[in-house]
Structures are given as structure tokens and as C-alpha cells.
Amino acid sequence: MLEARQLSFQFSPDMALIQSVSLSLDAGQWIGLCGDSGAGKSTLGKLLAGYLTPQAGDVTLDGEALPKNGLQPVQWLPQSPELAVNPRWRVGKILHEAWKPSEAQCQAFGVQQGWLTRFPQALSGGELQRVCVLRALAPGVRFLVADEISTMLDPITQVELWQALKQEAEKRQLGVLVISHDSALIERLCPQRYHLSEGKLKLN
């Protein structure tokens, strides 16, 4: 279980972004997180994935601190895929950085073999996002923090991506935290939904 206890975080001393937030995510569980722009949703996601260190509280995985080295069991999927890939690497190298997905897995996420020889700049944001999602599903990953990952996709591709992710998550019992502005999307995907406002989490 991924557990955040009494997390507090602030970028500047006069502005507390996250205040004593507690959250737990079980294997196979989908939790939705929505809130206004600047409410701290992405910051909370980064805290859960270990990208930021909280000023108070802690994040534990099965009661232990997140590992400092090696493959992280909690993977963060950022909103902008262009920033999540090395612009000097070809897509194939990017995808295979951590593991080599099978052709069937690539197909399920709509990743075409023809993309692998291209540079990321030659792919659209949506195409690149699918590559990033598939890259994050390396064996050993147990939780995903999906931070607005389908915002730049057209509705059909959004459905395809979430379906593929849902299937993979069910098969591997992945816990997923979905961060989005789209409350309709969160309602469809997540049985448990939270709203982040003024640094506090409220159960919807």
C-alpha cells in the first residue's frame, strides 16, 4: 500500500500549498484527484512519487520509505510528454530505456513500430504521451501517478489510452492516482474521488 501521512509542503514560507494531507492507495485501486489550477494537485502527485520531499509528514510503501535508487515502484507521468523525453534520443531508445515492451503491448497502447526510429519532435503530443505511459509500465512498477496525461488527446484516443491502462492495471494490480481537471473523466475512471482545495483534501 502507498500511504501518505500528514504531508505538508510549501514552495515559499508564506504560502502552504499542501497542509497535513493523508492519502492511501491500495494495489489495484484507482483514486481520482481534481481541483482548481494551482491547488497543488501536481505537487501532491510529485510528493507521492518521491520527486519532491515534504516539509512534514512522510510517504511510505508497505510501511517503508520509498527506495532512493533503482526502479521506483511509484512512477509519475507528467502532463507534458515533450519535457519527459530526451530530445536527442529516438523514440525507440526512449521507450526501451527501462524495459522492452512486446509488440502486443505496443499495439494495446497504440504505439506504432514506425515511430521508434523517429525523434520525439516528429511525434504529436498525444503520440508521445502514449510512449511515455508505456515506458512507465516497466516490470516492478506498482503505482502510477497520472498527472493530466490525456489532456492533449482527442476523445477517441483518450478512451483507447485509458482502456489500455485499465486493462494493464487490472492484470498487474496497479494502483493509479488520476489527476485531472476533467471531473467527468475522473467520475468514469475512479470509484474514489478527492478534491484538493486550499491545501486540504476533501472526499467527493
Add this chain to the structure above:
Amino acid sequence: MSQVKPLHYQSTRLPAQPRLMAILNLSIAALLVVGLVTSQWLLGDLPQQMQFDARLVPPSSHHWLGTDALGRELWARTLAGLGLSFWVGSLAAMLSTLIALSLAALATLSRRLDTLVSLLIDTLLSVPHLILLMLIAFALGGGTQAVIIAVAVTHWPSLARVLRAELLQLRQAHYVRISRALGKSRWFVLQAHLLPHLLPHCLVGALLLFPHAILHEAALTFLGFGLSPSQPAIGVLLADAMRYLSGGYWWLGVFPGLGLLLMVLGFERLASHLRRAL
């Protein structure tokens, strides 16, 4: 399938006019480099050949840039001096860049190492260049090797500061952090993600260091802490010329000085063009 180049290669292309200038500069520099590198073999012992019947002769059709007090051809000595300066400058600039890159890379590995490297950079930058150069060259006993080491050891801090800042910024890039989260080691991240981004900076940095290194080599030699007086180095030629300038033998100082100035300016311009192109 057509290969598409990354945007950052396309967007930084120079417009036609400056590109032409860059190509022109590059061609001149390449020609200069070939000339300087081959001068040692082409000239043979001409820079050392004495003609006692043609001492201190002004520039003429027989003696293109005049002769010195021992009747040696100044054009041959200037060319040989520039060739020597080129080798010393190149080796010192390369060694300096290597030191800067290694220390900048070291600084990214841990906060303690970063503090240590920053302290070292600040300390070296706070000491006047020339004094440190003279001390190191003197401690190493002078000569070509001592000059190269002295110039290399004193010229890396400004480049190291730029590279360190660049690396620290890159280290926070999403894809670098994701690579670490995907289980990649610090060493992998450094050599696969960070260093390739620094190569253009290193190339421009080395090219900018090069004229600086040449000038300091000449200054050190002029002051008597550098290359041996028996070598036809530019610093030696200028130091010799000082003794004769008051006698009206202007060519002894003007031509070697002009050669040095042209070489330094040429490489400086080439470096600026490259910086804009990369």
C-alpha cells in the same frame, strides 16, 4: 522513411549571411591551422639559420619581414612561433576543457562535491591569473610542458562554472528525473543524458579558451617564465624585439605581434560564430 532532425537543430540554424561568414571564417581558420601545423616540417631549420651579412635588415623583396640581430628570417621565425603557440594553446585549451568538464560532472554527483567544486572555482577565480600562471610555470621549471600545465590549470574555472550551472539545470529536467526513477544509475544519467548536451558548450568553450591560452603563453614567455629562449616562440621574439625597438628596428616587434593578434582574433571570431550556430 525520411529522417526528421530534432527541432533544436533546425531552429538554431543561422540565416544565410552569417552562415556564409561562419563558413568563410571556418575555412580561413582551417587553412591557418593546416599552415601552422605543417610549418614545423616545411620550415625545417630555417628559423634558426643565421646570416651574418644580413643582420637587422628591414623588410624587402629578399627578406620579406626583415631579419633579426643574428640575421635570421623574421617571417620564418614568426610562422614557427605561431605554430608553436598553436600547439601549446591547443593542448592547454583541451586539457583545461577536460578539467572543467570533469569537475562540473563531479559537482552533479553530490551536494558536498558541488560545494567543494564551487569553492575551488571561486578560489581560483579570485587569484589574479598571471601571478598564478607565473608561480606554476616557475615551480614546474619552465619549458613547453610547464607552460601547457600552467595555462590549463589556471584557465578552467570560468568554463567549469558555465558547465556546472548547465548541468545543475539539466539535472532537474523531467526526463532526467524520470530516467533516475526508471532505475538508471547516476553515471548512466550523466553520460547518456547530461554530457551529450554539454558537447557544444565544451567545443565553444575550448575554442574561446584557445586564444586566451595563446596570449598567456606569449605573456609568460615574454616575462621569462615560459618557453626556452632558444625556441622561436612569439613571446621570445617580442622579448628580443624590446631591446631593439628604441633603435628603430620596428619590424622585429610589429610582425610577430601582428601575427599573434590575427591568430587570436581569428579564433575568437570562429568561436563566436560557433557559439551562435550551436
